[in-house]
Structure formats: C-alpha cells, structure tokens
Amino acid sequence: MLEDEEDDPDRVPKVEFSAFAKGLAERIRKNGALTLAEYMQACIAEYYGSREPFGKEGDFITSPEVSQMFGELIGAWIADLWTQMGKPAKAMIAELGPGKGTLSSDIMRILGTWPDCRAAMSLHLVENSLALREEQAALLKDYAPKFYDRVEDLPEGPLFLVANEFLDALPVRQYVRKNKKWYEKMVTFDDKAGEFAWALREQPVDISPPKGYPKPIERDIFEINDGARAVVETVSRRIDKHGGAALFIDYGPDKPTYDDSTQSYKRHKRVDVLRNPGGQDVTANVDFSALVAVAEPIVQVHGPVMQGEFLLRLGIVERAEALCLATKDPHIRGKERLAVRRLTGLTDMGAKFKMLGLTKKGSGLNPAGFN
Numbered sequence: 001m002l003e004d005e006e007d008d009p010d011r012v013p014k015v016e017f018s019a020f021a022k023g024l025a026e027r028i029r030k031n032g033a034l035t036l037a038e039y040m041q042a043c044i045a046e047y048y049g050s051r052e053p054f055g056k057e058g059d060f061i062t063s064p065e066v067s068q069m070f071g072e073l074i075g076a077w078i079a080d081l082w083t084q085m086g087k088p089a090k091a092m093i094a095e096l097g098p099g100k101g102t103l104s105s106d107i108m109r110i111l112g113t114w115p116d117c118r119a120a121m122s123l124h125l126v127e128n129s130l131a132l133r134e135e136q137a138a139l140l141k142d143y144a145p146k147f148y149d150r151v152e153d154l155p156e157g158p159l160f161l162v163a164n165e166f167l168d169a170l171p172v173r174q175y176v177r178k179n180k181k182w183y184e185k186m187v188t189f190d191d192k193a194g195e196f197a198w199a200l201r202e203q204p205v206d207i208s209p210p211k212g213y214p215k216p217i218e219r220d221i222f223e224i225n226d227g228a229r230a231v232v233e234t235v236s237r238r239i240d241k242h243g244g245a246a247l248f249i250d251y252g253p254d255k256p257t258y259d260d261s262t263q264s265y266k267r268h269k270r271v272d273v274l275r276n277p278g279g280q281d282v283t284a285n286v287d288f289s290a291l292v293a294v295a296e297p298i299v300q301v302h303g304p305v306m307q308g309e310f311l312l313r314l315g316i317v318e319r320a321e322a323l324c325l326a327t328k329d330p331h332i333r334g335k336e337r338l339a340v341r342r343l344t345g346l347t348d349m350g351a352k353f354k355m356l357g358l359t360k361k362g363s364g365l366n367p368a369g370f371n
C-alpha cells in the first residue's frame with residue numbers, strides 16, 4: 001500500500017484498547033513477550049477478520065482497487081501464457097489474499113474475451129479471513145470460487161497464480177545487532193505506561209544473514225520473512241511439477257538491507273506499529289532477493305521489474321484510451337487517466353511495487369511485461 005509517507009504517529013490520536021488488544025496484553029503478562037512474528041500474526045488475523053480495510057473510506061488502497069485495468073492486464077497476461085502453453089483443457093487461476101476479490105473479478109471478466117481460455121479455468125482463493133471470504137464469495141459467485149487456508153492445500157494441476165500485497169502481510173522476525181551478536185526483537189507490555197513496547201530477547205541467537213547482506217554494524221536490524229519464502233518455494237514446486245506461472249506483486253528493496261521495514265496505516269496515515277494491535281494493518285517490505293534465491297533453483301525467474309514498466313509494456317495506456325473512448329462521462333475518463341499515473345508513476349505505485357514472475361524451467365514460456 002502506498003499512502004502519505006508522513007511518518008508521524010502523533011497525527012493519529014492514541015486509542016482505547018480493544019478487547020483483542022487487552023487480551024494480547026494479558027497473554028504477554030502471563031506467558032512473556034511475543035516475538036515480532038507472533039505479534040504480527042495475531043494482529044493481522046484480527047485485523048482482516050474483523051473489518052473492511054480497503055479503499056477511500058478504509059485504511060489503504062491497493063492497485064486492483066485503483067482501477068479495473070490492473071486486473072484486466074493481468075488477465076490478458078494469463079491468457080497469453082495459457083496460449084503459449086498449448087491451451088491446456090483444464091487449468092487453475094489461484095489468488096493469494098484476494099482482499100475484496102476485485103483482482104480475481106477483473107481477471108475472470110476479461111478472460112471472457114478468450115472464451116476457450118475462460119472455459120478452461122477454475123478459480124481458487126487462499127484466504128484466512130472468514131469475513132473477507134464472504135465478501136469474495138459474493139462478488140465472485142459467477143465463477144464458483146473454491147477457498148483454501150494455505151497455498152499447500154491448492155489442488156494439483158497447471159496453475160496461474162497471482163498474489164498482490166499478500167507476502168507483505170506475512171509475519172517477519174527481526175534481529176538487532178548488539179555487542180557483535182544478534183538479539184531477537186520482541187513485543188512486550190509496559191504496565192506503567194499502559195502501552196505495548198519493544199524489547200530484546202535476553203539471550204543472543206546464532207544466526208547469520210545470507211550472502212548479499214553487508215557486514216553488520218551495531219544496531220543494524222536483520223529482518224527475515226520465513227513465511228514468504230515458504231510460500232514462494234511451495235508455488236515454485238507446484239509450477240515445476242504441473243506447469244503454469246506465478247506473479248508476485250509487492251513492495252520492497254532490490255538489494256538486501258538492514259532495516260526495520262514494518263509499517264501500519266490508519267485512515268491512509270502511517271502510524272506506530274504498536275499503537276492499536278488488531279485495529280490496524282501491520283506489514284513489512286518483501287525481500288525480493290531472498291525470494292529469487294528460493295525460486296531460482298526450482299523455476300525460471302522473471303524480474304523483479306517495476307510495476308510501472310510492467311503495466312506500460314502490457315499496454316495500460318492503450319487500455320485507458322479504449323475505456324475513455326467507450327464513455328462520454330468525463331469523470332470516468334479523468335479517473336482512468338489518473339489511474340495510469342498512479343499505477344505507473346515513478347513517484348507513486350509504479351516504482352514502489354515490483355512484479356516477480358515464475359514459470360517452469362525449460363517450458364520456453366515468455367511472460368509479457370518483463371522485457
């Protein structure tokens with residue numbers, strides 16, 4: 001999500017803790033501090049299970065919510081690869097963390113342009129929020145989607161998988177460099193201040209950042225997303241076995257860096273990650289170099305490339321012009337032109353987000369948008 005980058009937690013007033021936050025504080029009092037990953041996992045499940053975070057009235061906006069063009073171009077990307085694969089009679093579209101279901105809806109609708117491709121596809125959604133599942137099922141009822149808790153549960157077969165801002169919602173662990181050792185970052189509750197607070201585990205841990213990281217200095221933070229790496233490995237193995245392609249879209253640096261990248265947004269403003277547990281999203285940068293390292297031995301890796309480059313190569317400008325020609329409504333015309341700028345702009349989502357593609361090694365598939 002890209003919003004006002006003002007990093008000023010004071011802009012949003014302190015909140016009354018919810019029953020969930022009080023429960024979390026109690027859990028810490030009873031069992032001791034949580035790892036950052038445990039804290040994120042609990043907060044994210046509560047957040048997506050209990051509210052509607054997307055869009056203008058929500059906390060942040062994602063690319064599929066900016067314009068239908070985003071999903072339509074990804075749909076065309078899939079149809080092209082399905083054709084390159086020799087038009088398998090049965091294949092799956094899978095989306096990880098579909099939010100409101102908008103991306104899958106735009107993909108499935110545009111696939112109607114290629115009826116034989118549309119007829120071959122079934123829709124599979126990996127979503128762990130029951131509230132969002134209901135919303136997705138209602139929006140996508142014409143496509144009879146099937147739901148799964150985990151990527152591992154997806155059925156076997158040729159797979160076209162998309163994940164927009166899913167990996168950034170998976171919990172990360174952090175280690176802080178102190179006296180030439182790494183200490184895990186923990187979340188505790190400060191009873192005196194009545195606030196959640198950061199702490200370090202007392203004992204150092206024996207870890208070393210992988211190749212590519214610079215030599216650490218004092219107070220460096222090494223962040224690791226085991227969940228994201230496991231998802232990419234599972235998807236890579238599926239593609240290796242059954243063929244198909246995957247497209248991961250997320251934000252994060254090209255090169256490994258020592259940084260605390262966790263962030264929370266409330267009403268489109270950045271807020272302190274510990275401010276309102278369960279009442280705000282908590283995400284972290286995706287380490288694309290770590291994902292490439294996991295995928296490369298198994299599948300053909302494409303990119304990462306910037307979202308703006310990818311969408312321009314796929315013809316977002318032409319699609320916007322076609323949508324503008326199809327309407328006399330100046331409001332819609334303005335909206336689509338603005339969406340092109342938002343989704344591709346170098347100071348906007350176009351540069352912040354990156355696309356990482358995976359195809360089966362030796363399949364000869366040439367996914368559009370990467371060169």
Ligand SMILES: C[S@@+](CC[C@H](N)C(=O)[O-])C[C@H]1O[C@@H](n2cnc3c(N)ncnc32)[C@H](O)[C@@H]1O
Binds near residue numbers: 149163165169
């Ligand atoms: C930031 S939203 C992205 C929504 C959507 N892809 C979009 O672009 O609008 C993250 C989504 O991932 C889901 N999610 C988060 N953690 C998950 C997990 N561990 N397993 C399955 N779904 C998860 C959330 O419920 C939500 O649908």
